[in-house]
Amino acid sequence: MPLARSLSVTSLSGLEEWDEEFDREDAVLFEIAWEVANKVGGIYTVIQTKARLTCEEWGENYFLVGPYMESNVRTQVELIEPCNAALRRTIDKMNSSGCKVYFGRWLIEGSPYVILLDVGFTAWSLDRWKSELWENCSIGVPWFDREANDAILFGFLTAWLLGEYAAQCDEPPHIVAHFHEWLAGLGLVLCRQRQLPVATIFTTHATLLGRYLCAGNVDFYNNLAEFNVDKEAGDRQIYHRYCLERAAARCAHVFTTVSQITAIEAEHLLRRKPDIVTPNGLNVKKFSAMHEFQNLHAQSKARIQEFVRGHFYGHLDFNLDKTVFLFIAGRYEFSNKGADIFLEALARLNYLLRVNHSDVTVIAFFIMPARTNNFNVETLKGQAVRKQLWDTAQTVKERFGKKLYESLLVGQLPDVSKMLDKEDFTMMKRAIFATQRQCLPPVCTHNMLEDSSDPILNCIRRIGLFNSAQDRVKVIFHPEFLSSTSPLLPMDYEEFVRGCHLGVFPSYYEPWGYTPAECTVMGIPSVSTNLSGFGCFMEEHIADPSAYGIYILDRRYRGVDESCNQLTSFLFQFCQQSRRQRIIQRNRTERLSDLLDWRYLGRYYVSARHMALAKAFPDTYIYEPHEPTSATGFRYPRPASVPPSPAHSLHSSPHHSEAEDEEEPYDEDLEAEKDRVNIRQPVSIPNRNKNQTVGLPEKN
Amino acid sequence: MVLVYDEVRLVDVLDSGDAAHLAMMKRPDLGVTFTKLHCWTLTEYSKCVFMDADTLMSYLRGKSSLPHQIPAGLIASTLVCSSSVPPTRPMGNFSPPAQRMAALMASGDQGVLNSFFSNWATADISKHLPFIYNLSSIAIYTYLPAFKQYGHDAKVVHFLGKLKPWDYSYDTTSKTLKGQSQDSSDMHPNFMLQWWELFFSSVLPLMKEEYGDQPFHSGCTESDIHADVAQMHISHHPPPPQLSSQERKQKWEQGQADYMGMDSFENIEKKLDSFLK
Numbered sequence: 010m011p012l013a014r015s016l017s018v019t020s021l022s023g024l025e026e027w028d029e030e031f032d033r034e035d036a037v038l039f040e041i042a043w044e045v046a047n048k049v050g051g052i053y054t055v056i057q058t059k060a061r062l063t064c065e066e067w068g069e070n071y072f073l074v075g076p077y078m079e080s081n082v083r084t085q086v087e088l089i090e091p092c093n094a095a096l097r098r099t100i101d102k103m104n105s106s107g108c109k110v111y112f113g114r115w116l117i118e119g120s121p122y123v124i125l126l127d128v129g130f131t132a133w134s135l136d137r138w139k140s141e142l143w144e145n146c147s148i149g150v151p152w153f154d155r156e157a158n159d160a161i162l163f164g165f166l167t168a169w170l171l172g173e174y175a176a177q178c179d180e181p182p183h184i185v186a187h188f189h190e191w192l193a194g195l196g197l198v199l200c201r202q203r204q205l206p207v208a209t210i211f212t213t214h215a216t217l218l219g220r221y222l223c224a225g226n227v228d229f230y231n232n233l234a235e236f237n238v239d240k241e242a243g244d245r246q247i248y249h250r251y252c253l254e255r256a257a258a259r260c261a262h263v264f265t266t267v268s269q270i271t272a273i274e275a276e277h278l279l280r281r282k283p284d285i286v287t288p289n290g291l292n293v294k295k296f297s298a299m300h301e302f303q304n305l306h307a308q309s310k311a312r313i314q315e316f317v318r319g320h321f322y323g324h325l326d327f328n329l330d331k332t333v334f335l336f337i338a339g340r341y342e343f344s345n346k347g348a349d350i351f352l353e354a355l356a357r358l359n360y361l362l363r364v365n366h367s368d369v370t371v372i373a374f375f376i377m378p379a380r381t382n383n384f385n386v387e388t389l390k391g392q393a394v395r396k397q398l399w400d401t402a403q404t405v406k407e408r409f410g411k412k413l414y415e416s417l418l419v420g421q422l423p424d425v426s427k428m429l430d431k432e433d434f435t436m437m438k439r440a441i442f443a444t445q446r447q448c449l450p451p452v453c454t455h456n457m458l459e460d461s462s463d464p465i466l467n468c469i470r471r472i473g474l475f476n477s478a479q480d481r482v483k484v485i486f487h488p489e490f491l492s493s494t495s496p497l498l499p500m501d502y503e504e505f506v507r508g509c510h511l512g513v514f515p516s517y518y519e520p521w522g523y524t525p526a527e528c529t530v531m532g533i534p535s536v537s538t539n540l541s542g543f544g545c546f547m548e549e550h551i552a553d554p555s556a557y558g559i560y561i562l563d564r565r566y567r568g569v570d571e572s573c574n575q576l577t578s579f580l581f582q583f584c585q586q587s588r589r590q591r592i593i594q595r596n597r598t599e600r601l602s603d604l605l606d607w608r609y610l611g612r613y614y615v616s617a618r619h620m621a622l623a624k625a626f627p628d629t630y631i632y633e634p635h636e637p638t639s640a641t642g643f644r645y646p647r648p649a650s651v652p653p654s655p656a657h658s659l660h661s662s663p664h665h666s667e668a669e670d671e672e673e674p675y676d677e678d679l680e681a682e683k684d685r686v687n688i689r690q691p692v693s694i695p696n697r698n699k700n701q702t703v704g705l706p707e708k709n
Numbered sequence: 710m711v712l713v714y715d716e717v718r719l720v721d722v723l724d725s726g727d728a729a730h731l732a733m734m735k736r737p738d739l740g741v742t743f744t745k746l747h748c749w750t751l752t753e754y755s756k757c758v759f760m761d762a763d764t765l766m767s768y769l770r771g772k773s774s775l776p777h778q779i780p781a782g783l784i785a786s787t788l789v790c791s792s793s794v795p796p797t798r799p800m801g802n803f804s805p806p807a808q809r810m811a812a813l814m815a816s817g818d819q820g821v822l823n824s825f826f827s828n829w830a831t832a833d834i835s836k837h838l839p840f841i842y843n844l845s846s847i848a849i850y851t852y853l854p855a856f857k858q859y860g861h862d863a864k865v866v867h868f869l870g871k872l873k874p875w876d877y878s879y880d881t882t883s884k885t886l887k888g889q890s891q892d893s894s895d896m897h898p899n900f901m902l903q904w905w906e907l908f909f910s911s912v913l914p915l916m917k918e919e920y921g922d923q924p925f926h927s928g929c930t931e932s933d934i935h936a937d938v939a940q941m942h943i944s945h946h947p948p949p950p951q952l953s954s955q956e957r958k959q960k961w962e963q964g965q966a967d968y969m970g971m972d973s974f975e976n977i978e979k980k981l982d983s984f985l986k
Contacts (some may be wrong), residue, residue, distance in 0.1 A: 147980045149961020202984045243968030257972055259981055332915065
């Protein structure tokens with residue numbers, strides 16, 4: 010069971026210490042998003058994982074604002090009376106004016122307060138509010154866009170809430186309102202239009218246009234500066250949404266995005282350069298036992314191996330101990346997620362491994378949900394056969410064991426040739442007959458609907474990887490989310506990731522990338538790209554990322570074929586490693602988890618909020634951006650003292666003797682020292698707060 | 710014409726009768742050019758300058774600078790005496806023998822003068838009009854290099870060839886030429902434009918006065934640049950008639966915002982900026 014680590018905040022001593030936070034005085038923070046207590050996508054994870062830290066910082070002055078959904082409230086929220094007097098008056102007033110506003114605690118770590126607005130209940134105001142929106146902002150919304158209409162209701166209710174709260178406060182408050190995504194953004198625009206005393210922040214986790222354009226096979230990054238954004242949005246029928254997004258970005262005091270690459274995207278598509286980058290973090294749970302995660306890896310790996318034994322029955326001519334498990338997971342976006350380039354690289358890897366007569370086998374899992382018609386009979390049969398063999402072996406063992414026992418009791422050494430009798434042999438022969446298999450192990454675990462138009466299957470057909478005996482690379486496409494109750498592969502996602510050797514995420518469009526981040530935190534190496542937020546983030550922080558098991562593919566400055574070759578070489582290098590080298594690499598990967606923890610990444614949010622307060626209330630708050638010191642961040646090649654990537658210490662032949670494996674040393678303290686050199690905070694990020702209050706005589 | 714000139718004399722159209730020959734050269738109008746020869750009969754003047762109607766003076770020169778006698782304009786590379794700009798000393802008679810000879814020459818009056826004044830090229834260089842006094846505005850002539858060198862000094866520009874400036878039409882607002890597409894004998898647009906500008910500013914008002922209310926073909930058009938430009942940019946929606954605010958809102962609600970025009974984000978931004986400090 011995971012326990013919280015009691016060591017200091019960061020084991021990465023190269024990161025500078027975080028100064029105490031600025032004096033918030035009486036500031037109140039509202040964090041507004043459609044996904045508060047309402048899981049739709051990744052923003053839910055961001056808010057939910059960060060809640061504990063934010064509660065620690067803001068205490069009783071922190072309120073999340075989201076939409077009221079009855080099912081969510083039943084399972085995740087405890088409704089209570091508002092503790093804050095001004096807020097209580099606000100909610101009462103709103104409820105007596107035709108709204109339904111709920112107050113409660115969200116049942117997650119940190120237990121933050123939530124204010125939930127029932128947008129459906131106030132739908133009678135929609136027309137009036139649409140007219141007001143038109144009058145003030147010249148933006149209209151089509152009647153048939155349900156989400157956009159919800160956004161209008163949500164926005165007006167939020168602005169109403171904030172305005173009423175400001176009015177109900179005894180003294181003029183300092184309100185910070187942090188809005189996530191365009192769905193919540195209208196509230197921000199209205200706050201500004203009504204000149205409310207609110208410091209506004211707008212965070213976008215991706216841009217509407219960006220996702221659409223990338224999905225449309227456009228050479229996105231090379232043409233970023235040239236798009237006629239109005240036209241692109243209009244042609245795709247999302248002009249009104251795009252207007253809401255841009256309006257929010259325009260009106261916010263502080264505008265942030267989740268990564269450097271998204272900042273560039275936003276600069277061109279939303280026409281505003283973000284003031285600060287606020288990456289997404291995780292709540293990292295550390296184990297009290299240092300390398301517990303390695304044990305978990307071994308356990309989960311064993312379970313995957315069981316599945317493989319069943320799946321490949323009749324064709325188990327490869328050594329499972331020399332089998333490497335790769336995987337890719339996420340939404341089924343064939344080119345955005347890079348599944349296309351992954352498949353192509355697998356084909357090339359297969360060729361390389363065959364040509365080198367390698368005895369390594371690679372199994373690549375594709376976990377991307379698609380439309381299916383339940384499990385493939387062949388795959389289920391595989392698991393059934395495996396189970397049957399196991400049962401047969403157990404039965405024979407029982408009988409054998411009994412005979413042994415009897416023999417020993419009598420005081421006679423057992424005669425091995427007599428131990429297994431005819432019956433046993435018959436049983437075993439029957440079992441072996443059942444493993445006869447004419448067809449190859451299936452490439453897909455389910456029956457796909459529209460399988461002739463499915464991109465992954467079509468690509469597999471083209472490259473010809475059908476799990477034949479000569480192929481060193483096998484492919485398994487699992488087009489459904491993993492579940493621990495599945496008859497096929499009874500593991501949940503986290504367990505599965507732990508059991509794999511390498512996660513491969515060669516995305517073309519990925520504003521942040523929780524999937525590689527999660528891998529890293531579990532100590533599993535991953536491949537990402539310099540077009541993903543996560544990849545950019547790692548490149549900025551680490552001198553030689555591949556030494557730490559973070560492989561970053563260059564898709565930005567290279568053509569597709571070159572990128573594919575680079576990916577192939579990463580995979581090939583990875584396969585050449587011995588078990589010992591893999592273990593050491595995982596240790597290094599796991600060390601990076603502190604970089605992804607909210608305890609480190611939260612500082613960017615703190616800066617953003619401080620910046621906003623200083624802009625909105627310049628008499629009370631001052632924000633001074635941190636001057637970049639020398640030698641922070643990595644834009645230069647790594648120093649010589651850094652440990653070489655495991656790949657560089659390879660012998661040219663793939664065969665290692667066991668004795669050589671043991672020579673690779675691993676020393677905790679030495680590693681910590683190397684981390685100090687290799688891992689730094691990048692140059693441009695502010696990390697110092699200043700607090701100088703001006704004009705308030707009661708402050709010292 | 711009377712307003713501009715001090716004397717206007719009507720000349721009989723001498724027709725060489727050699728239609729077949731001339732038609733062969735595709736210049737049937739050359740027959741009319743024999744009338745030029747009549748300027749030798751202008752005995753009441755001491756000096757004459759014959760300017761074809763398709764010439765343009767870009768530099769008004771004083772009489773004193775005129776060379777004394779002939780000036781058949783010399784075309785530098787060919788040394789053929791062009792008959793177009795001859796300031797001549799009018800000579801009294803122009804004998805019929807010369808006329809007959811002319812009939813034999815394929816190049817109309819040019820040929821006549823060439824043979825008549827056959828010793829020019831060699832006799833007296835001072836009698837040759839400097840090149841710049843007879844500059845053809847056709848770049849295909851081999852003297853383009855000379856044109857480039859001397860072009861800026863051109864005093865008289867002669868529009869040789871089939872297409873004359875008045876065959877084009879002139880857009881007064883954008884100051885461009887429209888009309889027949891260029892054949893390979895491209896004119897230098899500069900001089901064309903100059904011709905038109907002069908025509909538009911000095912001649913057209915007089916013509917308007919002359920014609921009064923009667924419409925006449927002036928060759929000038931006044932175009933509306935803005936409409937043209939707007940036409941180019943709006944590819945999806947035709948230029949909308951002015952919609953009321955309410956109507957525009959309804960269009961948005963139908964999913965038909967005019968995102969390339971009235972509803973572009975630029976305009977929305979202006980609205981937003983009005984309340985942002």
